[in-house]
Amino acid sequence: MPEKIKVAYVFPGGSSFIHQDKEILEKNFSVKCVNVGTKKTNFIQKISIVLKMVREIAWCDVSFAWFANNHAYAMVKLSKALGKKSIVIVGGFEVAEERDFSYGGLLNQTLKKRIKYILKNADQIISVSKFSENEISKIYKSNNTKIIYNSVDTNKFQVGPEKENLVITVCMVNQDNIFRKGLNIFVDCAAYLPETRFVIIGKWMDEAIQDLKAKAPKNVEFTGFVSDEELIKWYQKAKVYCQLSFHEAFGVAVAESMSCECISVISDRGAASEVAENTGFIVPYGNPEATAEAIKKALISTNGPAARQRVIELFKTEDREKKLIEVCQSL
Known part of the structure; x- marks a missing residue:
């Protein structure tokens, strides 16, 4: 029996869709997780997260991140340095630039540069819709973007008795x-x-x-x-x-x-x-x-x-x- 692919899963917090993908990956691969959280961290906490990321990426075959934010930037850079493949799911905020509403990752110039680096250097970018894929292409056009829609457990979300x-x-x-x-x-x-x-x-x-x-x-x-x-x-x-x-x-x-x-x-x-x-x-x-x-x-x-x-x-x-x-x- 071939050895399972080893995946380092890097993600912020515990949204339902992040947890769903965690279950999918753990069902099919050998997985180690790096939860970077959603709250601001101090210097010591940042060092601890980076060290854990280095350790798990050194172990894995493929690194896998939800959202093309700072944690994905670090993951992709480390993966390239360690000779590992990387996958990043773009959630949407990262590639938005809604100036009228002060919304989107591209409004922050430092983050914008990091997002461009991710799109250029990750081995696979996953978009959750055609709309999001179009927004990605405005920043960096490449052949490494694939649409995989978010999903619903239709056995769980069933029709009720009466509307x-x-x-x-x-x-x-x-x-x-x-x-x-x-x-x-x-x-x-x-x-x-x-x-x-x-x-x-x-x-x-x-x-x-x-x-x-x-x-x-x-x-x-x-x-x-x-x-x-x-x-x-x-x-x-x-x-x-x-x-x-x-x-x-x-x-x-x-x-x-x-x-x-x-x-x-x-x-x-x-x-x-x-x-x-x-x-x-x-x-x-x-x-x-x-x-x-x-x-x-x-x-x-x-x-x-x-x-x-x-x-x-x-x-x-x-x-x-x-x-x-x-x-x-x-x-």
Whole structure:
């Protein structure tokens, strides 16, 4: 029996999609992890992380990073120095340059140089959508970029017993997301549909929750943090899922909701429309009145089964697993 490929998995924190890829890699390869975290580190902590990275990259055959940020820059440089292959998944923020919203890795000149180095020197760049691939190509055009969509466990995100006249959106509630995720638009369009229940699902991170509650009509609710099990129940109950962002490199929550047969109402910015395509309704970013009209149509739409079928055909976890295995084995 051939020896398993050894993979050093370098990642920040524990987002669901990062954990999902960790499970895929551990199922198929010999894996050692370097969790660089999401909080600022002091000098001693930075040295400890770098030493661990050196040790695991020296051990591995392939290094693998989520997000083309500083940790991936260090990983790619170390991999080249140690003669190892490297794979980097671009999440989206790194290659965004939204000056009107002060959003994107390319707005930081030091990080921009490091992102360009990663795109040029990693053996394989993985994009999570065609939209993101296009943004990558504006910075550095090469033959080493491959699209592998983010994925959903369609056995976990199943159809519920009955849908309600319920409109939801899912994200952390903070000042940045009021505009980036369109929470302000979501709240504003609820006023056009006073008999319909609107719910914002997600952890409250700062004073943004007070700002949203102050302007929200009575038909808007805020859940705070919910467990994965509770989130699935919300998807199963809701008829409509809104993603009204000015930038989405993919839209995992859109795909999760579609797997539970929600109808998507999504902005015309970013990759969310690529995920939902003609199973949902696309609206101009920042237009509450047009969004409310689309929600009215979505509430009576029968596209739920088609939305779930699209996820099964394009975004199921088994397909992502197969493609990640192929990439690791090809280097």
